[in-house]
Amino acid sequence: MWKKTTIAACCVLPLLLSCADPGTRTITWAVGKDPTGRHQALVDAFCRRHPGITVKLLEMPESSTAQHDAYVTHLAAADQSIDIYSIDIIWTAEFANAGWLSPLGGHVDTLQLKEFLPGTVAGCRYRDTLWALPWFTDAGLLFSRADILSESGSPVPKTWQQLETAAARLGAKHGMTGYVWQGQQYEGLVCNFLEVLWSCGGDLFDSTGRPSLDSPEAAQAVAIMKRMFDGNASPPGVLTYKEEEARQLFTGGQAVFMRNWPYAWALAQDAAKGSAVTGRVMLSALPAPAGRGPASCLGGWNLAVSRFSKNQADAVALVEHLTSFEAQKDFALNGGRLPTRSAVYADGEVRRAYPHFEQLYAAFRTARPRPVRPDYPALSDEIQLGLHRALAGNVTVAQALRELQERLMRMTSPAARRERGT
Amino acid sequence: MMARAGRIAIGAAATVAGIVMLAPFALQLSTSLMPSGEIAAGRLLPSALHLGHYRAVFSAQYSFPRYLANSLVIAGAAALITVLLGSAAAYALTRVARRYALPVLMIVLVSAMVPQIAAVSPLFLLLRALGLLNTYPGLIIPYIGVNLPLAIWVLYGFFRQLPPELEEAAAIDGAGFGDTIRHVYLPLAAPGVFTTAILVFIFCWNEFLLALTINTADAMRTVTVGIAMFPGQYEMPWGVIFAASVVVTLPLVVLVLVLQRRIVSGLIAGAVKG
Amino acid sequence: MVGRKTYLTVLLLAPSLVVIGLVVFFPLLYSLYVSLTDITLRSAGATLVGLRNYQALLTDQRFVAAAVRTLGFVACSVTAEMAAGFGLALLMHELGRGRGLFRAAVLVPWAIPTVVSGLTWRWMFNDRMGAVNTILGSVGLLEEPLAWLARPATAWVAIIVAEVWKTAPFVALIILAGLQMVPSELYEAATIDGAGRWRRFRHVTLPLLWPTLFLALLFRTIDALRVFDLVTVMTGGGPAGSTEVLSLYAHKVLFAHLDFGYGSALTFALFLLVMGCSLAYARQAVR
Numbered sequence: 008m009w010k011k012t013t014i015a016a017c018c019v020l021p022l023l024l025s026c027a028d029p030g031t032r033t034i035t036w037a038v039g040k041d042p043t044g045r046h047q048a049l050v051d052a053f054c055r056r057h058p059g060i061t062v063k064l065l066e067m068p069e070s071s072t073a074q075h076d077a078y079v080t081h082l083a084a085a086d087q088s089i090d091i092y093s094i095d096i097i098w099t100a101e102f103a104n105a106g107w108l109s110p111l112g113g114h115v116d117t118l119q120l121k122e123f124l125p126g127t128v129a130g131c132r133y134r135d136t137l138w139a140l141p142w143f144t145d146a147g148l149l150f151s152r153a154d155i156l157s158e159s160g161s162p163v164p165k166t167w168q169q170l171e172t173a174a175a176r177l178g179a180k181h182g183m184t185g186y187v188w189q190g191q192q193y194e195g196l197v198c199n200f201l202e203v204l205w206s207c208g209g210d211l212f213d214s215t216g217r218p219s220l221d222s223p224e225a226a227q228a229v230a231i232m233k234r235m236f237d238g239n240a241s242p243p244g245v246l247t248y249k250e251e252e253a254r255q256l257f258t259g260g261q262a263v264f265m266r267n268w269p270y271a272w273a274l275a276q277d278a279a280k281g282s283a284v285t286g287r288v289m290l291s292a293l294p295a296p297a298g299r300g301p302a303s304c305l306g307g308w309n310l311a312v313s314r315f316s317k318n319q320a321d322a323v324a325l326v327e328h329l330t331s332f333e334a335q336k337d338f339a340l341n342g343g344r345l346p347t348r349s350a351v352y353a354d355g356e357v358r359r360a361y362p363h364f365e366q367l368y369a370a371f372r373t374a375r376p377r378p379v380r381p382d383y384p385a386l387s388d389e390i391q392l393g394l395h396r397a398l399a400g401n402v403t404v405a406q407a408l409r410e411l412q413e414r415l416m417r418m419t420s421p422a423a424r425r426e427r428g429t
Numbered sequence: 430m431m432a433r434a435g436r437i438a439i440g441a442a443a444t445v446a447g448i449v450m451l452a453p454f455a456l457q458l459s460t461s462l463m464p465s466g467e468i469a470a471g472r473l474l475p476s477a478l479h480l481g482h483y484r485a486v487f488s489a490q491y492s493f494p495r496y497l498a499n500s501l502v503i504a505g506a507a508a509l510i511t512v513l514l515g516s517a518a519a520y521a522l523t524r525v526a527r528r529y530a531l532p533v534l535m536i537v538l539v540s541a542m543v544p545q546i547a548a549v550s551p552l553f554l555l556l557r558a559l560g561l562l563n564t565y566p567g568l569i570i571p572y573i574g575v576n577l578p579l580a581i582w583v584l585y586g587f588f589r590q591l592p593p594e595l596e597e598a599a600a601i602d603g604a605g606f607g608d609t610i611r612h613v614y615l616p617l618a619a620p621g622v623f624t625t626a627i628l629v630f631i632f633c634w635n636e637f638l639l640a641l642t643i644n645t646a647d648a649m650r651t652v653t654v655g656i657a658m659f660p661g662q663y664e665m666p667w668g669v670i671f672a673a674s675v676v677v678t679l680p681l682v683v684l685v686l687v688l689q690r691r692i693v694s695g696l697i698a699g700a701v702k703g
Numbered sequence: 704m705v706g707r708k709t710y711l712t713v714l715l716l717a718p719s720l721v722v723i724g725l726v727v728f729f730p731l732l733y734s735l736y737v738s739l740t741d742i743t744l745r746s747a748g749a750t751l752v753g754l755r756n757y758q759a760l761l762t763d764q765r766f767v768a769a770a771v772r773t774l775g776f777v778a779c780s781v782t783a784e785m786a787a788g789f790g791l792a793l794l795m796h797e798l799g800r801g802r803g804l805f806r807a808a809v810l811v812p813w814a815i816p817t818v819v820s821g822l823t824w825r826w827m828f829n830d831r832m833g834a835v836n837t838i839l840g841s842v843g844l845l846e847e848p849l850a851w852l853a854r855p856a857t858a859w860v861a862i863i864v865a866e867v868w869k870t871a872p873f874v875a876l877i878i879l880a881g882l883q884m885v886p887s888e889l890y891e892a893a894t895i896d897g898a899g900r901w902r903r904f905r906h907v908t909l910p911l912l913w914p915t916l917f918l919a920l921l922f923r924t925i926d927a928l929r930v931f932d933l934v935t936v937m938t939g940g941g942p943a944g945s946t947e948v949l950s951l952y953a954h955k956v957l958f959a960h961l962d963f964g965y966g967s968a969l970t971f972a973l974f975l976l977v978m979g980c981s982l983a984y985a986r987q988a989v990r
Contacts, residue, residue, distance in 0.1 A: 068657035192941030244830030244850035250663035281469035521715035547970035551730035574726025624880035
């Protein structure tokens with residue numbers, strides 16, 4: 008008898024606990040670690056406004072691949088323990104197509120989307136549906152040594168040709184490297200390439216959705232990148248650099264120019280973090296061929312709600328809170344993240360704290376997302392390989408691009424797409 | 430004369446080899462003690478000892494002591510159980526059921542060959558079904574399974590080297606099964622058993638992919654994933670990462686050396702007494 | 704009596720086999736099943752597609768190239784690891800004073816988390832800031848800084864150096880344990896017979912050590928064939944795909960392309976390759 012009661016109690020007790028207080032609901036938010044500790048503060052602000060909801064913060068390594076591997080494992084197992092995922096913008100279509108995300112279209116007021124930077128919203132849309140909200144953003148910029156430029160009376164390079172010449176000349180003159188960027192075979196190389204390609208007027212796909220790396224613009228873009236280290240503007244080692252290798256050379260005072268994300272700005276101003284160039288760095292848009300406008304590749308992270316979440320409405324509410332004006336302003340001021348809402352850049356307090364946001368905003372307004380397609384990671388993988396073959400010189404640029412184009416054509420053919428369910 | 434020259438040659442070779450093996454670690458140690466400015470300047474030695482990176486490792490933003498404790502529990506339990514189960518299996522295969530040795534060893538070996546990346550998703554499903562996500566057993570059990578093949582093979586090899594006459598002699602002396610194991614086998618097999626335990630322990634201590642996916646909660650996180658919490662999306666804070674690496678590695682090495690001296694000599698002493 | 708022996712055998716073996724079955728064979732069979740389907744987890748259900756994924760492997764140049772590369776890597780690095788590990792084990796065994804310190808030095812590379820040592824080596828092989836170029840330059844072996852990871856041949860050198868440094872201690876520890884278990888009576892007998900160091904090694908130590916050497920070789924081969932972390936961190940498969948090993952390619956297909964069917968076929972092919980390579984001399988180790 009006693010035994011039976013215990014068993015019954017054991018079975019019922021959890022049920023009682025979970026519905027003891029119908030007002031208390033828990034949602035879990037998986038996100039890359041924030042070293043400034045703002046995540047908890049943002050969540051606390053939300054909970055103050057929604058007393059019935061408890062938010063559990065699940066902080067992961069900030070590395071994109073580590074998060075991707077962990078999230079894919081959870082989502083592929085239809086895991087319900089995580090309600091909100093923070094996802095790299097290039098995963099949005101991939102996750103949406105896999106059926107892992109809830110569409111936000113019905114919940115989010117379309118009017119308020121106009122208040123976000125256009126590129127960031129474009130990165131959240133796939134098949135005319137909104138799958139996420141843009142949380143913070145990133146875009147490629149040119150960092151220059153202001154002191155070296157003014158000393159030699161050179162202007163900031165506006166064209167790739169000017170950049171190449173100035174980098175080779177000033178680098179040799181000061182016994183340092185000219186121009187550093189991200190040339191390792193990885194996702195960052197595609198960003199660097201797209202910025203050159205877009206500035207030349209080209210694109211990965213033409214208007215009909217056919218890969219267009221057989222275009223003259225693609226050949227021109229690869230030629231511009233290759234000339235950088237053939238002509239001593241960049242060191243040969245640039246083919247092994249990611250963001251940090253370039254950044255360390257630049258903030259260590261060993262490079263005149265650098266292409267990087269805005270995170271490098273804060274580090275360049277911080278002597279305690281080892282910068283030898285504080286107060287001597289200027290930001291500008293990346294160069295373009297003569298007569299053309301610059302282009303910048305969009306990075307950044309979105310917030311999305313898991314299809315498997317049992318608490319959709321609360322999860323959407325938290326996503327809306329985290330992407331709201333107040334939250335983004337807080338995150339910009341105290342966490343140093345770059346907002347996705349235009350209004351934050353115009354805010355007086357933000358302007359005073361970060362005068363360089365003005366240059367950033369100019370680049371962000373026109374920054375473009377990488378193709379929003381579920382097969383983007385697979386295509387990007389091929390592009391990284393093809394570009395590196397062209398740059399490292401295993402084969403000629405023409406041959407590398409021809410072979411890359413063929414592979415992309417095969418991967419995006421109707422038959423291949425059917426097979427992959429895209 | 431010859432012997433002395435030989436000793437000197439061995440000493441010299443050991444010195445060179447030791448320096449080569451330690452060099453990257455020495456670089457980590459030295460870098461972890463420099464302020465960031467000196468790291469960026471590419472110095473090899475710090476101008477003065479700077480403990481800022483160690484303070485950052487143990488700052489309240491990260492539960493690093495907790496990660497250390499978790500790793501110690503998980504790797505320790507996994508190594509202990511692996512060696513226990515492995516010793517039992519190896520004993521069975523060398524003494525009790527020798528004719529099954531080849532097939533069992535082959536099956537066990539095949540299991541050592543499964544690529545880890547293939548196992549992650551199915552393991553996640555399995556451990557979730559067992560309700561073991563975000564628990565110690567959730568990592569201990571997979572670690573035991575992954576390391577048992579090595580343990581069984583190594584221990585099988587070592588046990589086989591031990592002459593069976595010893596055991597027979599002990600049996601004649603009237604010693605029970607347990608006594609035989611404790612006083613005859615363990616002392617003789619001690620170097621092998623201990624080596625196996627170290628190898629398994631360090632493997633578990635360093636595992637990343639499973640630890641990342643199975644134990645996502647902060648309170649259950651292990652040190653390798655803990656170290657991965659320090660780099661930013663792009664930024665690589667070398668000083669902090671290396672400080673964390675030193676904190677993780679140095680106690681481990683000291684622990685192994687102390688244990689080695691204690692346990693192995695203890696066991697051998699036990700044999701003499703027994 | 705027979706009953707007791709069977710009972711004891713089951714008691715001793717069963718726990719190990721149960722855990723291995725659960726943790727290793729279940730995932731293996733699961734991924735074998737997935738490799739026979741077209742699951743990409745984009746579509747809701749899975750259709751059995753038979754051996755189609757395996758047929759695709761044969762015409763996939765990237766797979767064939769990665770397999771050849773992996774085998775080459777294993778041949779080079781395992782040979783070097785065995786030699787280095789054997790040398791270290793002998794030194795640990797013979798060394799008189801400073802033995803503890805030397806053992807610590809040998810243990811350290813194995814104890815550092817692989818990802819951290821990968822990062823450290825990547826940094827050391829950096830062309831402008833790396834310690835390798837600084838040291839080689841200062842002793843006059845290099846005139847120009849060398850971008851190690853930008854050329855296939857030198858990138859492989861860098862990876863193999865890092866791999867040997869990292870895993871030679873594993874080999875050394877196993878061999879050392881083998882050395883320590885050679886009964887000292889045998890040495891004493893040989894010494895009385897007037898055998899020198901070399902003859903004692905050649906005629907007493909080596910024959911007894913063969914199984915241990917095979918064991919180390921076996922497990923190093925199995926592990927090296929599945930090399931992943933070190934290459935991912937140091938080169939990510941570059942330059943121009945020249946260091947893309949099998950597990951790296953499989954990981955990309957599984958996790959980045961989310962093509963679980965083909966990715967599982969790749970991992971299963973890797974598994975078969977490991978089996979083919981190691982079962983051949985596994986028998987030698989048991990013999």
